[in-house]
Amino acid sequence: MNRKYEVIVGNVGVAYAGDSWHEALRVYGDYKRQSTRGYGRAAGEGVVLLRNGNVKFEHAEGQG
Numbered sequence: 001m002n003r004k005y006e007v008i009v010g011n012v013g014v015a016y017a018g019d020s021w022h023e024a025l026r027v028y029g030d031y032k033r034q035s036t037r038g039y040g041r042a043a044g045e046g047v048v049l050l051r052n053g054n055v056k057f058e059h060a061e062g063q064g
Contacts, residue, residue, distance in 0.1 A: 004052060007031065010045030010061055024049055032059045 005024035007016040009031045016027040028049040034042035036059070046061035 006050045008048045008050065009035075009042050010047070011041050012045070021051075024051075028057060035059055035061075 004019050005016065005021060006014060007024055007027045009015045012031070015031055016024050018024070028047060031042045031045075031047045034040040035045050035047055038044060044061060047059040048055055049057040
């Protein structure tokens, strides 16, 4: 697996895939806020940050 980090959003799909932990964490936080606040395509959706295919952080769908 070439990509170390991935951020996957329920209604969006893969929002980030790359080698930067800081960028992955930033993207995860942005989509988590959208999900929690109920705006944008990520409103109410689940958001997951993976490192080498393993879940590091997860925001469940509908969690507020």
